[in-house]
Amino acid sequence: MAMLHTVNKSSFDRNTFESCLRLAKEGSSVLLIEDGVYAAMKNTTAAEQINSAMGTLTFYVLGPDMDARGIKADALIDGFKIVDYNGFVDLSIEHDSVQSWL
Amino acid sequence: MKFGIMINEGPYNHQAADSAYQFAKAALEKGHEIFRVFFYHDGVNNATRLAVPPQDDRNVTKMWQELAEAHKLDLVVCIAAAQRRGILDADEAKRQGKDADNIASGFRISGLGQLIEAGIQADRLLVFGD
Numbered sequence: 001m002a003m004l005h006t007v008n009k010s011s012f013d014r015n016t017f018e019s020c021l022r023l024a025k026e027g028s029s030v031l032l033i034e035d036g037v038y039a040a041m042k043n044t045t046a047a048e049q050i051n052s053a054m055g056t057l058t059f060y061v062l063g064p065d066m067d068a069r070g071i072k073a074d075a076l077i078d079g080f081k082i083v084d085y086n087g088f089v090d091l092s093i094e095h096d097s098v099q100s101w102l
Numbered sequence: 103m104k105f106g107i108m109i110n111e112g113p114y115n116h117q118a119a120d121s122a123y124q125f126a127k128a129a130l131e132k133g134h135e136i137f138r139v140f141f142y143h144d145g146v147n148n149a150t151r152l153a154v155p156p157q158d159d160r161n162v163t164k165m166w167q168e169l170a171e172a173h174k175l176d177l178v179v180c181i182a183a184a185q186r187r188g189i190l191d192a193d194e195a196k197r198q199g200k201d202a203d204n205i206a207s208g209f210r211i212s213g214l215g216q217l218i219e220a221g222i223q224a225d226r227l228l229v230f231g232d
Binding site: 006035064084098100102 | 103227230
């Protein structure tokens with residue numbers, strides 16, 4: 001059962017992103033929204049965890065929330081896919097359920 | 103597809119109320135249905151009609167009202183969470199002996215059963231909060 005996990009807080013502020021990575025099953029997807037988008041940036045302490053999970057999970061980041069924080073596409077870890085709100089809606093449909101990590 | 107949306111955070115706090123609105127708007131524009139929007143915890147503060155945000159800022163309550171009007175959305179505010187935070191409709195104000203009510207039109211006060219029903223009836227339930 002593929003699940004969409006959304007994380008909305010910075011991984012440098014709370015541990016929800018770390019919990020999400022630990023508990024998400026293979027084949028699931030993680031969508032970073034709001035302050036959660038900071039974890040998608042290269043060269044941070046979160047990058048290592050993401051790189052090692054890249055093979056089993058699919059990573060997405062919400063473009064409008066990147067833009068609001070001045071994060072450019074070239075600052076992202078390789079493999080991240082950028083979606084807009086339409087893409088967020090599509091992802092929630094493509095997966096069997098949505099888990100919001102708050 | 104049918105969506106249920108739960109909002110646990112007030113407006114102008116972090117971003118949850120805005121994210122939920124943008125998601126709902128995108129889903130409706132794509133032709134999907136929103137079965138219900140349930141406002142819980144501090145999320146009930148989205149339902150006051152007395153808020154006066156600066157003119158150059160968005161009016162979150164009004165955004166929900168307009169979206170609800172255009173798409174016949176059911177905006178439900180949790181009664182227990184609302185009473186704790188002073189969000190009252192006319193009936194509740196009278197019952198509690200208060201001199202005024204403040205719920206915005208388009209919102210209605212009800213109970214947690216409405217959230218459970220949304221979880222059952224909707225194909226996906228999305229939670230936005232702090």
